[in-house]
Each structure stands twice: as C-alpha cells, then as structure tokens.
Amino acid sequence: MVYIILAIIAGAMVILSMIINAKLANKIGVLQGTFINYVAGLIFVLILMLVFKTPGVETIKLNNIPVWAFCGGLIGILIVAGSNVIIPKIPAIYTTLFIFTGQIIAGITLDFIIDDKISKGKIIGGLLIVLGIAYNSRIDKKHTEKTK
Amino acid sequence: MYQIFAILIGVLITMMITINGILDSYTGNFYSLLIIHIVGLLGVIIVLVVTKQKIRFKEKIPWYLFISGTIGVFVVFSNNICIQTLGVTLTVSLGLLGQIIMAYIIDNYGLLGMKVCRFENKKLIGVGIMILGIIVMSIY
Numbered sequence: 001m002v003y004i005i006l007a008i009i010a011g012a013m014v015i016l017s018m019i020i021n022a023k024l025a026n027k028i029g030v031l032q033g034t035f036i037n038y039v040a041g042l043i044f045v046l047i048l049m050l051v052f053k054t055p056g057v058e059t060i061k062l063n064n065i066p067v068w069a070f071c072g073g074l075i076g077i078l079i080v081a082g083s084n085v086i087i088p089k090i091p092a093i094y095t096t097l098f099i100f101t102g103q104i105i106a107g108i109t110l111d112f113i114i115d116d117k118i119s120k121g122k123i124i125g126g127l128l129i130v131l132g133i134a135y136n137s138r139i140d141k142k143h144t145e146k147t148k
Numbered sequence: 149m150y151q152i153f154a155i156l157i158g159v160l161i162t163m164m165i166t167i168n169g170i171l172d173s174y175t176g177n178f179y180s181l182l183i184i185h186i187v188g189l190l191g192v193i194i195v196l197v198v199t200k201q202k203i204r205f206k207e208k209i210p211w212y213l214f215i216s217g218t219i220g221v222f223v224v225f226s227n228n229i230c231i232q233t234l235g236v237t238l239t240v241s242l243g244l245l246g247q248i249i250m251a252y253i254i255d256n257y258g259l260l261g262m263k264v265c266r267f268e269n270k271k272l273i274g275v276g277i278m279i280l281g282i283i284v285m286s287i288y
Contacts, residue, residue, distance in 0.1 A: 003230045010226035011246020020216035032203045038189035040217025045181045054178045065174045072168035073188030089150045102158020107237035121288020122237045128281030136274030
C-alpha cells in the first residue's frame with residue numbers, strides 16, 4: 001500500500017516538474033533547461049548521500065552490471081529531444097493519450113519479458129486505463145473546440 | 149506519423165523507468181541515483197556541444213525554476229523502489245493516475261501561474277474507469 005501511494009505521488013510530482021521545466025526552457029532553451037535539471041539533481045543526490053552516510057563505492061560490484069543498465073539517463077535525453085519534435089506537431093490532448101498508451105503497452109511487454117508470464121488482468125486493466133484517458137480527452141477536445 | 153512517434157516516446161519512458169529500476173537492484177538506491185544523473189548530465193553536455201548551443205542567462209530567473217531537478221530525484225527514487233515490488237505496468241499506471249489528478253488540480257485552481265481551466269464533473273467518469281483498470285491490474 002505504501003508503494004501504491006508513493007507511485008501516485010511520484011506521478012503528481014512529474015507534472016509539477018514538467019511545468020517548472022517548461023517555464024525554465026522558455027527562458028533559457030530546452031537542452032539548457034535539461035542541463036540545469038541534471039546539475040541540480042546531481043547536487044541533491046550528493047547531499048543526500050552525505051546526510052545518509054552512504055557506504056563507499058567499493059561495496060557495489062560495477063563489473064557485474066550489464067552496460068545497458070547504465071543507459072537510463074541517456075534514454076531520458078532521447079525522450080526530452082523527441083517530445084520537443086512532436087509536441088508542436090499534434091494537439092496536446094493526443095500527445096498525452098499516445099504517450100500514455102505507449103507507456104502501458106511497454107509496461108505490459110516488459111512485465112512479460114521479466115516475469116515470463118502474460119497477465120490477463122494487466123491487459124484488461126491497461127485497456128481500461130487507456131479508455132478512461134481517451135474518454136476525458138474527448139471532453140477536453142470538445143471544450144477547446146468550443147472556446148475556439 | 150507523429151502519432152506513432154508519440155507512442156514510441158511512451159515506450160521509451162517505460163524502458164527508462166525499468167532500466168533504472170534494474171540498475172537500482174544492482175547498486176542500491178543512492179548509487180543508482182548518482183549514476184543515472186551523471187550519465188544524463190554527460191549526455192546533455194555531449195548534445196549541447198555537438199549542436200553548438202550555449203547556456204546564457206539573459207534575464208533573472210526565479211530560484212524555484214532551478215529546483216525541478218530535485219523533484220526529479222524523488223521521482224526516480226520512488227519509481228526505482230516501486231518497480232521492484234509492484235512490477236512495471238502497475239508502477240507506470242499509478243504514475244499516470246497521479247499525473248492526471250495533479251494536472252486537474254493545477255488546471256482547476258490555475259496554480260503555478262497556469263491558466264484556470266475548471267474541472268468538469270463528467271471527467272470523474274474517465275478517472276473512475278482508470279481507477280477500475282488499476283484495481284483489475286492489482287487484483288490479478
């Protein structure tokens with residue numbers, strides 16, 4: 001239950017940081033904003049490590065870790081760059097819908113790869129989530145058409 | 149065409165969350181956060197150099213625009229530990245629910261200088277369907 005609440009709060013924080021990032025990008029540029037983001041994040045992590053007295057780096061066996069496991073940060077940059085290409089091209093409502101759909105499809109696929117079993121509940125649940133988002137997107141779309 | 153591109157970005161987001169979670173299972177919470185931010189920072193620097201972009205501070209920037217990176221640390225940390233207990237799909241789905249709820253709250257009150265866009269009660273149906281989907285996911 002703690003994890004469920006934590007995951008929801010993390011999602012809420014994503015929106016908060018997206019808005020702040022957009023404002024920063026407006027002032028200094030998208031990549032420049034991303035740079036500031038990573039610097040601030042890095043400083044914060046280092047402070048956390050000092051406060052919580054993290055054990056030395058020799059406690060982790062770096063050579064046991066596959067190279068691709070280090071690439072999460074790089075994918076993040078692809079996401080930032082890619083979003084900049086598509087966001088001006090399609091209406092925001094559809095961007096959200098398609099990105100969310102992609103996330104859920106990938107989630108179900110990755111869970112299948114990791115656990116080696118396909119879960120009917122996740123597919124049905126995933127379909128329902130996409131349906132719910134699509135339904136609300138339709139209301140938003142009607143609303144924007146009216147204001148136009 | 150751009151629609152497929154948008155779906156691909158969604159796929160990348162989930163892949164990133166999963167890969168970061170796997171790294172976390174090897175290194176522990178703090179070192180994974182450290183590695184993720186160092187790799188990301190190096191990546192941005194390379195892109196900035198290759199595209200020959202400079203960082204200029206023409207105008208005064210309010211301090212709170214600089215702290216979004218610290219929020220990011222919390223998000224990555226939370227995802228890393230949730231994925232190991234909840235699995236990928238459920239972590240991502242709960243995150244989406246959190247995003248939708250937060251977006252509605254910000255729009256409704258016009259927080260953070262956003263335009264006020266009142267919440268329509270009809271949208272509770274969509275949120276309800278999403279929650280139902282998450283319940284189906286967690287029960288199975």
